[in-house]
Amino acid sequence: xxxxxxIAIIGMAQTPAYERYDNTExxxxxxxxxxxxEGAGLDRSDVDFTIAGSCDYLSGMPFAFVANVDGVGAWPxxxxxxxxxxxxxxxxxxxxxxxxxDIDIALVLGSGKSSPTDARQVFPLQGDPYVTAPLGFDPVSxxxxxxxxxxxxxxxxxxxxADVAARSLVAGATNPNATRGDAGATxxxxxxxxxxxxxxRRHDVSPKVDGAAGVLIARGDRARQxxxxxxxxxxxxxxxxxxxxxxxxxxxxPSTRLAAERLAVTGAPVTVAELHVTHSHEEIILRRALGLxxxxxxxxxxxxxxxxxxxxxxxxxxIEVARRIADGTADRGVGHASSGAALQQNLLCxxxxxx
Amino acid sequence: xxxxxxxxxxxxxxxxxxLEVSLDGLVRIAALDALDDANLTFADIDxxxxxxxxxxxxxxxxxxxxxxxALGAVxxxxxxxxxxxxxxxxxxxxxxxxxxxxxxxxxxxxxxxKQSEGNATWALSGGKSGGQxxxxxxxxxxxxxxxxxxxxxxxxxxxxxxDRQNALRNPHAHLHIxxxxxxxxxxxxxxxxxxxxxxxxxxxxxxxxxxxxxxxLVDRSPHPPAWVLGHAKRTEFSSFPGRDTVRPQAGVExxxxxxxxxxxxxxxxxxDCAELYVPFSWYEPMWLEGHLIADVGDGWKMTDEGxxxxxxxxxxxxxxxxxxSNPIGASGMIRCLEAANQVRGxxxxxxxxxxxxxxxxxxxxxxxxxxxxxxSADLEPELG
Numbered sequence: 001x002x003x004x005x006x007i008a009i010i011g012m013a014q015t016p017a018y019e020r021y022d023n024t025e026x027x028x029x030x031x032x033x034x035x036x037x038e039g040a041g042l043d044r045s046d047v048d049f050t051i052a053g054s055c056d057y058l059s060g061m062p063f064a065f066v067a068n069v070d071g072v073g074a075w076p077x078x079x080x081x082x083x084x085x086x087x088x089x090x091x092x093x094x095x096x097x098x099x100x101x102d103i104d105i106a107l108v109l110g111s112g113k114s115s116p117t118d119a120r121q122v123f124p125l126q127g128d129p130y131v132t133a134p135l136g137f138d139p140v141s142x143x144x145x146x147x148x149x150x151x152x153x154x155x156x157x158x159x160x161x162a163d164v165a166a167r168s169l170v171a172g173a174t175n176p177n178a179t180r181g182d183a184g185a186t187x188x189x190x191x192x193x194x195x196x197x198x199x200x201r202r203h204d205v206s207p208k209v210d211g212a213a214g215v216l217i218a219r220g221d222r223a224r225q226x227x228x229x230x231x232x233x234x235x236x237x238x239x240x241x242x243x244x245x246x247x248x249x250x251x252x253x254p255s256t257r258l259a260a261e262r263l264a265v266t267g268a269p270v271t272v273a274e275l276h277v278t279h280s281h282e283e284i285i286l287r288r289a290l291g292l293x294x295x296x297x298x299x300x301x302x303x304x305x306x307x308x309x310x311x312x313x314x315x316x317x318x319i320e321v322a323r324r325i326a327d328g329t330a331d332r333g334v335g336h337a338s339s340g341a342a343l344q345q346n347l348l349c350x351x352x353x354x355x
Numbered sequence: 356x357x358x359x360x361x362x363x364x365x366x367x368x369x370x371x372x373x374l375e376v377s378l379d380g381l382v383r384i385a386a387l388d389a390l391d392d393a394n395l396t397f398a399d400i401d402x403x404x405x406x407x408x409x410x411x412x413x414x415x416x417x418x419x420x421x422x423x424x425a426l427g428a429v430x431x432x433x434x435x436x437x438x439x440x441x442x443x444x445x446x447x448x449x450x451x452x453x454x455x456x457x458x459x460x461x462x463x464x465x466x467x468x469k470q471s472e473g474n475a476t477w478a479l480s481g482g483k484s485g486g487q488x489x490x491x492x493x494x495x496x497x498x499x500x501x502x503x504x505x506x507x508x509x510x511x512x513x514x515x516x517x518d519r520q521n522a523l524r525n526p527h528a529h530l531h532i533x534x535x536x537x538x539x540x541x542x543x544x545x546x547x548x549x550x551x552x553x554x555x556x557x558x559x560x561x562x563x564x565x566x567x568x569x570x571x572l573v574d575r576s577p578h579p580p581a582w583v584l585g586h587a588k589r590t591e592f593s594s595f596p597g598r599d600t601v602r603p604q605a606g607v608e609x610x611x612x613x614x615x616x617x618x619x620x621x622x623x624x625x626x627d628c629a630e631l632y633v634p635f636s637w638y639e640p641m642w643l644e645g646h647l648i649a650d651v652g653d654g655w656k657m658t659d660e661g662x663x664x665x666x667x668x669x670x671x672x673x674x675x676x677x678x679x680s681n682p683i684g685a686s687g688m689i690r691c692l693e694a695a696n697q698v699r700g701x702x703x704x705x706x707x708x709x710x711x712x713x714x715x716x717x718x719x720x721x722x723x724x725x726x727x728x729x730x731s732a733d734l735e736p737e738l739g
Contacts, residue, residue: 056437057416062409062478063439066593066720074723077591077605079612081445084410084417084437093434093449096456100357125414128421129472130377133414238432240423247424258430340420345433 172302443687522675
């Protein structure tokens with residue numbers, strides 16, 4: 001089923017999604033690293049390569065990621081790297097790195113503390129500094145425009161958004177890592193809520209929280225040695241769309257579709273998908289771009305709408321899929337991560353069990 | 356297994372203040388220059404890897420999002436690396452990994468900084484006003500190097516003059532100080548004792564780019580390839596009791612890993628030239644020792660004897676180095692691509708004659724992040 005060059009997730013860990021975590025980000029990371037190593041029966045010295053994703057701007061300090069190394073451990077010196085992206089992209093690089101064949105085990109991390117930050121005030125700085133950033137074009141407003149475009153194109157209704165939110169909140173009620181959930185949520189009650197960023201309501205927008213997550217990945221035989229049920233990474237692909245809203249069809253996600261085609265996501269049944277849905281309507285766009293039908297369970301964890309630990313949210317999606325494959329409740333699934341406003345950049349990670 | 360990867364295209368902007376171009380324009384100039392050098396177009400690129408120092412330097416969060424159009428990355432993967440000052444070299448290494456993994460055939464990698472649109476010393480002080488800046492961090496460690504090695508004080512001035520003289524041969528260099536001299540350096544204002552103004556790097560704008568490709572595609576490009584024979588990275592904590600800040604263990608182990616990978620046993624003899632990350636003059640002898648090119652205490656002697664000059668036996672920073680151009684996020688990549696220029700024979704007026712094997716290097720943070728690569732004119736060189 002899997003060859004000696006195949007790479008698998010052999011351990012996964014995440015902190016709860018804290019509304020406000022009063023300790024430091026390195027502490028969050030250390031929790032995750034310790035859990036991962038303990039779970040796999042490994043020592044820090046067994047890890048060949050470490051790579052982390054985080055965002056200086058969330059901490060409000062240039063070089064904030066340097067302190068994060070304190071949570072990982074770097075004495076004796078370690079072979080490591082860092083991406084200023086969600087931890088899902090750190091996984092992408094680690095997965096490629098192991099394919100060089102000279103090392104066997106990589107530790108992948110994502111972390112962030114959103115609580116010190118007003119995301120709507122800070123994240124307009126993702127825009128280009130000459131036109132969009134000075135306009136204060138924030139990601140929630142951008143999402144509202146995208147949701148409105150869907151409605152006006154006749155591709156979705158506000159009831160559809162409420163359906164996504166209700167289903168997520170019900171699922172989130174049973175997720176111990178979620179910050180919010182509501183076992184009794186229904187679309188009709190949610191539709192009674194006031195607008196937050198029309199046509200989106202507050203429950204349509206993910207709560208930005210504090211958290212960290214990580215996975216251990218290993219190559220072929222080493223993966224089997226270390227883990228009874230390795231979750232094989234069948235492929236990771238990511239693609240970006242134009243930065244200019246006027247050049248995009250906001251009702252679609254061609255970058256997701258392209259990545260899905262490259263990975264042949266629908267070439268076999270997809271049991272579970274965890275999607276980086278930070279605004280309800282995004283699930284509708286992503287399902288269509290991925291070609292998923294009702295046979296696929298989407299966001300059984302509740303997804304980011306029940307807790308959005310920025311910079312590990314995407315990696316957590318992959319973990320939620322991997323966990324279900326590892327425990328046998330799913331055999332093939334896709335984890336999705338997104339970056340930028342209105343699904344500008346999208347990553348897919350296709351996972352399978354040994355069958 | 357890893358497949359061979361080569362540099363087939365190199366692009367650089369000029370590294371002076373570039374108030375006439377946007378960030379998009381800056382990176383695009385370097386990208387197009389590299390593509391042109393490789394005789395390729397954006398259509399030939401499978402993935403883009405970008406790097407820069409902290410987002411706070413220009414105030415743009417995750418700039419891959421706004422630069423993807425300018426870099427022809429729409430519809431493709433674009434990946435963003437950030438490892439402090441070492442980021443330029445780390446980005447080159449990440450790009451090489453994409454090719455070596457066998458998943459991407461041709462990768463464009465671009466790094467940049469536009470210091471004229473921000474305040475680097477503020478950011479380098481952790482976002483605090485009135486901070487010590489990079490020079491304030493490194494000066495006490497340089498003092499400690501001088502104490503340990505008993506190096507005479509003119510060594511720093513010598514490096515500063517040598518690198519600025521080399522820069523006069525490099526049209527891209529930020530600083531072209533025609534009348535550079537020991538006296539001029541010595542008499543420039545003292546910034547952080549023992550570092551004078553002219554022993555410090557400038558604040559530059561600029562972007563650097565490379566096209567990397569797999570072995571079976573190198574023949575599409577007109578210049579000889581620079582084969583990436585090996586790369587290594589090491590990191591250690593920024594501070595702990597007993598840390599050797601003068602010769603950090605991570606730097607030593609990074610060099611050891613790199614030399615082992617390439618089969619280097621005698622770096623000074625087997626490597627023809629090096630581009631070392633020297634933002635402050637004294638880091639030349641410090642890295643010669645810290646990366647096992649000179650024995651401990653002997654690095655300054657190589658500088659003093661002229662071994663690191665363009666016509667020496669181990670030329671260092673023939674392009675003028677970080678001391679002559681410092682677009683921070685790009686500076687590490689410039690070291691890597693200038694090493695490639697040397698072994699391709701495309702280094703122009705600062706070409707080291709007969710260079711076949713060259714070292715590119717960068718460090719960052721509190722001298723705690725190291726990233727290095729070795730490139731060669733030959734895929735399987737005879738190291739002798």
